Amino acid sequence: MSETRFQVLRRRLVNEAIQQGWRRVRKAGGIAPGTMAADRFGTFGDGSIVGFPTATLYGEKQMHIGEETLIGCWATLAAGYTPEQTTVPPRALVIGDRCVIGLRCGIVAHESIEIDDDVWFGQDVFITDANHGFDDLDIPIGQQLGPHQPVRIGSGSWIGHGAVILPGSQIGRHVIVAAGSVVRGEVPDYSVVGGVPAKVIRTRTRDDDRTRPDAHPELRPRGEYAFSRSKLTGR
Template identity: 50%
Template structure:
């Protein structure tokens, strides 16, 4: 490799690193003022995904939203969605790159929730009640979603409308989740079920006798203790 090519490469990498830092959305940046709330130390990494309806989105302090994460409130930009917020992400969370959070009625993500990349969370479903009308033209239904504090959502997990996940729970990668799940649940499968739970008497145990197919990712440390590079990995 020539000296010139190496020098150009260094300049490109330094420029890209500077652009990532300068273009990230933070409470003090121009883009940050569009949100209903963007807490101290929060950051939406560059490149930014599709984000609209910021006036109905709250993001807590020290939460990192990874690269190319899409967060939306409502059907599209410029729609008045009323006085209340719709998407609420707590403090100290880490949302993995390429994830989508699509809110129309209410999505509550608690504090210290971590997700792997490409997680999909929505409170709206298309319906197929009328067999003669294209499904995409039928009016969808909304149902609130709640994800309890301290939970971990594995890569590619899908959280569907009406889901309520308790505190300190684990959702396995690729799970398709609908329904209500208690605190301290390990949720896996398609459709997802509780495969492990915790009680003071038994500790972590399998309530159904089913065997897990593989190890689960260990919980990550608090967001405040991680570097941005760690939290994006």
């Protein structure tokens, strides 16, 4: 049975009301400077935002977020094993300035995860500085705790969609991690790594720089990101 004109109109209006309402809820629910949610963080920089809704969020007092950093919706940000843990280091999770953390990313810090300035993530990236233990054959793996191993990602790096950064990873500056890679260990500056486990595919050099003055002048950087606030807001 086909809809009447009134039913079609009602369906359209209800749909539009839901769409607009959800957009307003997401905008109002975002964690930004000046909100009580931001005040719960150890540091929350000017111009930064954590999108709403989050998937999991606890241990904010041990988290420090720099300026102009965007963390996408459905993110997991956790410091410690549980919200009640009182032994979490005061700077368990540090995210620098102008970082972008994509949708549905998970960052689980038990002692030390540090992400330097200008690091961009794709979606569904997962990072942790501790994993399950598995040495005791008589205890379920889920009940064993592995060692804490600090993680650091150097400035200017790009972590591709679905990558996993395991405990102990020390990723250098301006590194490219290919989508779906599993990283552990030390990654030198300017490397391109990929695979499971991730291996160095090549090292970027000045010869790769398409924006140097003598090559492709139309691609020279203009001093702001492609998705900078000034482009989005006109200010």
